[in-house]
Amino acid sequence: MKPNTEYTRRDWDSHPPYIVPDYKSTLLRGPKKPLIPIPHSLSELTGPVFGHDKVGPLDHDLTKNGVQNGDPLGERIIVTGRVLDEAGRPVPHTLVELWQANAAGRYVHRWDQHNAPLDPNFFGGGRTVTDAEGRYRFITIKPGAYPWGNHHNAWRPNHIHFSLFGPSFVTRLVTQMYFPGDPLLEYDPIYQGIPEVSRSRLISRFSLDVTEPMQALGYEFDIVLRGPRATPVDED
Amino acid sequence: MPKQTPSQTVGPYFAYGLTPQPYGRPGIADGRIVNETVPGERIIVTGRVIDGAGKPVIDSMIEIWQADAQGRYAHPADGREADFHGFGRTGTDETGTFRIETVKPGSVTGSDARPQAPHLNVTVFARGMPNHAYTRIYFSDESAANESDAVLGLVDAGRRGTLIAARQETAGGPVYRFDINLQGDAETVFFDP
Numbered sequence: 426m427k428p429n430t431e432y433t434r435r436d437w438d439s440h441p442p443y444i445v446p447d448y449k450s451t452l453l454r455g456p457k458k459p460l461i462p463i464p465h466s467l468s469e470l471t472g473p474v475f476g477h478d479k480v481g482p483l484d485h486d487l488t489k490n491g492v493q494n495g496d497p498l499g500e501r502i503i504v505t506g507r508v509l510d511e512a513g514r515p516v517p518h519t520l521v522e523l524w525q526a527n528a529a530g531r532y533v534h535r536w537d538q539h540n541a542p543l544d545p546n547f548f549g550g551g552r553t554v555t556d557a558e559g560r561y562r563f564i565t566i567k568p569g570a571y572p573w574g575n576h577h578n579a580w581r582p583n584h585i586h587f588s589l590f591g592p593s594f595v596t597r598l599v600t601q602m603y604f605p606g607d608p609l610l611e612y613d614p615i616y617q618g619i620p621e622v623s624r625s626r627l628i629s630r631f632s633l634d635v636t637e638p639m640q641a642l643g644y645e646f647d648i649v650l651r652g653p654r655a656t657p658v659d660e661d
Numbered sequence: 662m663p664k665q666t667p668s669q670t671v672g673p674y675f676a677y678g679l680t681p682q683p684y685g686r687p688g689i690a691d692g693r694i695v696n697e698t699v700p701g702e703r704i705i706v707t708g709r710v711i712d713g714a715g716k717p718v719i720d721s722m723i724e725i726w727q728a729d730a731q732g733r734y735a736h737p738a739d740g741r742e743a744d745f746h747g748f749g750r751t752g753t754d755e756t757g758t759f760r761i762e763t764v765k766p767g768s769v770t771g772s773d774a775r776p777q778a779p780h781l782n783v784t785v786f787a788r789g790m791p792n793h794a795y796t797r798i799y800f801s802d803e804s805a806a807n808e809s810d811a812v813l814g815l816v817d818a819g820r821r822g823t824l825i826a827a828r829q830e831t832a833g834g835p836v837y838r839f840d841i842n843l844q845g846d847a848e849t850v851f852f853d854p
């Protein structure tokens with residue numbers, strides 16, 4: 426990387442604000458004082474690099490990585506896409522982590538008290554590293570909706586949590602992928618907290634090309650991280 | 662041109678995905694950034710994440726990115742060989758407490774080509790936070806360097822203290838205390854890098 430390269434800034438027209446009143450737990454947890462913009466030094470232009478050594482052979486296949494005595498229950502799906510920067514360039518060899526509820530809408534997490542069954546053959550966590558073209562691919566089970574305590578009859582739409590690093594500490598992103606046509610999106614304050622213009626970027630596309638005959642439905646989900654922004658070089 | 666993918670909260674159930682060691686799965690990192698062989702002064706950094714009502718945030722996660730004791734980052738943009746990977750990640754416990762074992766970082770050159778005061782780069786994630794928050798941990802025993810640090814210089818003098826971890830000498834070595842207040846009078850300074 427050239428020394429005078431900076432990254433683009435967080436685009437606050439794309440991201441939700443820290444406080445979304447309808448998403449109640451943001452009220453006491455979102456910072457209220459203005460964020461302070463800082464220039465990009467090596468502290469911002471660097472970030473953790475993870476290699477394939479952090480990824481086991483079954484880590485991308487959630488239909489296999491939790492198996493104890495059989496296949497997990499639910500609808501098998503393939504989730505694939507590209508990690509890109511804002512110039513449309515692929516982000517290669519970057520870690521993608523993922524976690525989700527099982528087909529019944531229950532998480533393995535020890536605090537999840539939802540009255541829905543755990544699946545002894547489904548863990549729900551996985552990770553992979555993008556290839557040279559920025560592509561990732563997971564095999565999993567379509568997650569179920571689950572209730573939460575935000576308001577009366579609150580249900581989260583089907584979603585998969587994603588965590589990405591990108592090339593630097595400032596390209597870090599944690600987000601959630603949703604499914605097309607989910608009627609719960611309209612009522613979900615976490616999804617609705619995103620500016621209207623950018624919300625739909627979190628909805629995956631059903632793809633018959635990705636779908637494998639007799640095997641699994643396919644969904645595509647591209648993820649765009651902050652990109653390098655070349656600043657004029659001061660020659661002297 | 663494509664636009665940035667919006668951020669969303671980690672939610673309440675990230676632990677088995679991002680800090681899965683208690684679930685019997687290997688994680689990509691934990692709160693122990695160093696092993697026995699890494700050179701530098703061994704330090705513990707610990708504190709609590711606290712919400713706007715003064716309550717501990719028991720379902721948050723912090724990540725640390727730091728230079729080694731010589732001020733080198735393990736990254737191609739730095740280009741030098743660093744002593745360690747320099748990344749840590751840990752959840753907060755039932756008292757909202759996190760704990761990092763590491764070495765004190767060296768000084769890193771700033772964007773103005775002047776040395777910065779030693780610091781840890783921090784991200785904070787939690788249920789109820791639609792975006793992660795960025796902050797830095799500076800060290801109380803570096804007052805001269807802190808005084809001339811360009812990033813601290815962007816912060817109102819009255820709020821700078823929220824970025825400085827207080828050093829205590831203990832039988833087990835130096836311990837730095839750093840609470841992260843998400844809101845309130847003592848709200849930690851958060852950056853928009």
Ligand SMILES: [Fe+2]
Pocket residue numbers: 526581584586672674
């Ligand atoms: Fe979730």
